Amino acid sequence: MTETSTQHKNAGPDLTYQQYLQKDTLALPKCIECSKLHFYPRIVCPHCGSFNLEWKILSGKGEVYSTTTIRRKPERGGNYNVCLVTLDEGPRMMSRVDGIAAEDVEIGDKLIARIINNDGDCHVIFTPLQEV
Amino acid sequence: MAHILRGSSAIVGVGLAGCGEAHGRMPLDILAEATHNALDDAGLKLSDIDGIFTGSSYHFMPGLSTAEYLGIKPRYTDTTMVGGSSFVAHTLNAAMALKTGLCDVALICYGSNQRTAGGKLATMSEQQIYEAPYKPRYPISSYALAAARHMYEYGTTREQLADVAVAARQWAKLNPNAFARGDLSREDVLNSRMISDPISLLDCCLVTDGGGAVIMVSSERAKDFPKKPVYLLGTGTAQWHRQITQMPDLTTTAAVDSGKRAFAMAGLTKDDVDVVELYDAFTINTILFLEDLGFCTKGEGGAFVADGNIAPGGSLPVNTNGGGLSCVHPGMYGIFILIEAIQQLRGECGDRQIAGSEVALVNGNGGVLSSQVTSILGTEAVL
Numbered sequence: 001m002t003e004t005s006t007q008h009k010n011a012g013p014d015l016t017y018q019q020y021l022q023k024d025t026l027a028l029p030k031c032i033e034c035s036k037l038h039f040y041p042r043i044v045c046p047h048c049g050s051f052n053l054e055w056k057i058l059s060g061k062g063e064v065y066s067t068t069t070i071r072r073k074p075e076r077g078g079n080y081n082v083c084l085v086t087l088d089e090g091p092r093m094m095s096r097v098d099g100i101a102a103e104d105v106e107i108g109d110k111l112i113a114r115i116i117n118n119d120g121d122c123h124v125i126f127t128p129l130q131e132v
Numbered sequence: 133m134a135h136i137l138r139g140s141s142a143i144v145g146v147g148l149a150g151c152g153e154a155h156g157r158m159p160l161d162i163l164a165e166a167t168h169n170a171l172d173d174a175g176l177k178l179s180d181i182d183g184i185f186t187g188s189s190y191h192f193m194p195g196l197s198t199a200e201y202l203g204i205k206p207r208y209t210d211t212t213m214v215g216g217s218s219f220v221a222h223t224l225n226a227a228m229a230l231k232t233g234l235c236d237v238a239l240i241c242y243g244s245n246q247r248t249a250g251g252k253l254a255t256m257s258e259q260q261i262y263e264a265p266y267k268p269r270y271p272i273s274s275y276a277l278a279a280a281r282h283m284y285e286y287g288t289t290r291e292q293l294a295d296v297a298v299a300a301r302q303w304a305k306l307n308p309n310a311f312a313r314g315d316l317s318r319e320d321v322l323n324s325r326m327i328s329d330p331i332s333l334l335d336c337c338l339v340t341d342g343g344g345a346v347i348m349v350s351s352e353r354a355k356d357f358p359k360k361p362v363y364l365l366g367t368g369t370a371q372w373h374r375q376i377t378q379m380p381d382l383t384t385t386a387a388v389d390s391g392k393r394a395f396a397m398a399g400l401t402k403d404d405v406d407v408v409e410l411y412d413a414f415t416i417n418t419i420l421f422l423e424d425l426g427f428c429t430k431g432e433g434g435a436f437v438a439d440g441n442i443a444p445g446g447s448l449p450v451n452t453n454g455g456g457l458s459c460v461h462p463g464m465y466g467i468f469i470l471i472e473a474i475q476q477l478r479g480e481c482g483d484r485q486i487a488g489s490e491v492a493l494v495n496g497n498g499g500v501l502s503s504q505v506t507s508i509l510g511t512e513a514v515l
């Protein structure tokens with residue numbers, strides 16, 4: 001689905017991205033010239049230089065491109081995962097896989113996005129994609 | 133036809149100071165002492181310096197702070213900031229300024245008290261807003277992600293990463309000025325505390341104090357100085373990203389481009405290189421840069437560094453001072469690889485001297501594998 005919403009007309013790309021997240025939606029700019037999406041959101045396509053962009057709502061599906069377990073003492077919260085996720089639509093972002101132990105996250109794992117909203121402060125994490 | 137900058141300038145003075153621990157001193161104190169040593173080395177006075185090239189994590193306007201501290205009024209100031217690779221990049225900018233007469237005596241300099249100031253990496257860096265929510269450890273996690281991907285794609289092992297640290301330590305043992313000179317085995321590295329998988333404590337560079345200074349003049353004047361001149365044959369810069377999420381392929385750095393550019397300017401190939409100094413902030417760096425600079429093919433870096441191949445007595449001398457892993461690493465390390473390369477070409481390196489060195493390659497790294505700057509230096513024999 002493609003949307004060029006008047007609601008976001010005066011918002012910069014970061015604010016627009018955040019406004020989508022507030023609505024529990026993951027969306028990114030898509031280039032009208034070269035059809036590629038990019039992350040993080042900008043006003044110019046870093047692939048081809050076009051300023052002609054629209055917003056595209058994503059599937060939320062992706063795959064672990066690389067992963068690391070950050071070691072932390074249990075009393076300070078324990079180990080946690082940091083990974084790079086390649087979204088099915090192309091762009092790559094940093095995130096975290098929840099729902100399994102940090103050490104068990106592997107490159108190539110299929111994921112689905114979930115938006116965490118802490119009193120309006122939103123970010124995207126992923127969980128393992130359950131095959132239906 | 134040779135590039136206009138090839139061999140147009142030369143290094144005539146180098147100085148180190150405060151490497152290891154420099155208790156009670158501020159970053160500019162250490163920088164100034166390194167500058168003093170470089171001036172002595174070159175037989176010059178502070179007032180001869182009319183071009184300043186510097187970078188810092190401590191000073192927002194480091195060119196101004198440095199010149200003010202030293203009491204000089206430079207005609208030309210350059211503070212190109214590409215992280216730890218800045219000082220290697222400054223060689224190119226200094227060569228341009230010297231060639232065009234914007235300055236006559238260029239000082240490239242750095243000082244840091246990172247260790248005695250508490251070991252925290254001083255930074256004026258803005259927060260990376262799209263990474264911060266996930267709390268990566270900066271910069272370790274970015275390098276860990278690159279290492280993990282290299283292991284996944286090419287079967288590189290933690291043992292091979294460890295061998296990079298072991299080789300560095302063996303070189304450090306030959307360098308009386310290196311900070312970490314104790315015995316180090318592959319098992320020691322493998323058993324050290326894991327920080328951000330697969331990077332453990334001994335896969336990481338030291339945190340030390342230290343300063344360095346390099347004095348450059350035009351080649352026409354270079355023979356008027358006490359030490360054997362070392363000529364700048366080529367420098368190439370390249371950058372592909374700032375944050376690790378934006379690195380196009382985590383197994384290939386922009387050193388592919390910076391290396392090609394430096395070799396093209398120098399009119400040389402990797403087969404001409406006698407000694408290699410790479411920015412080894414983490415063990416994976418050495419593997420990536422050896423591949424990207426063409427010393428081995430992509431994916432073969434792990435096998436290349438194994439079994440002492442880059443250690444003393446191996447087929448390719450790499451990081452002969454002991455590297456950031458075992459010699460010195462005060463926040464930004466670029467100037468130290470430059471100085472080690474220059475001293476090797478002068479034949480001043482004692483037990484770790486590579487006999488007959490005529491060509492040295494230096495590869496500076498900045499950010500999170502972001503900026504790559506390669507310099508080729510040589511003696512008069514290859515001018």
Ligand SMILES: [Zn+2]
Nearest residue numbers: 031034045048
């Ligand atoms: Zn485009």
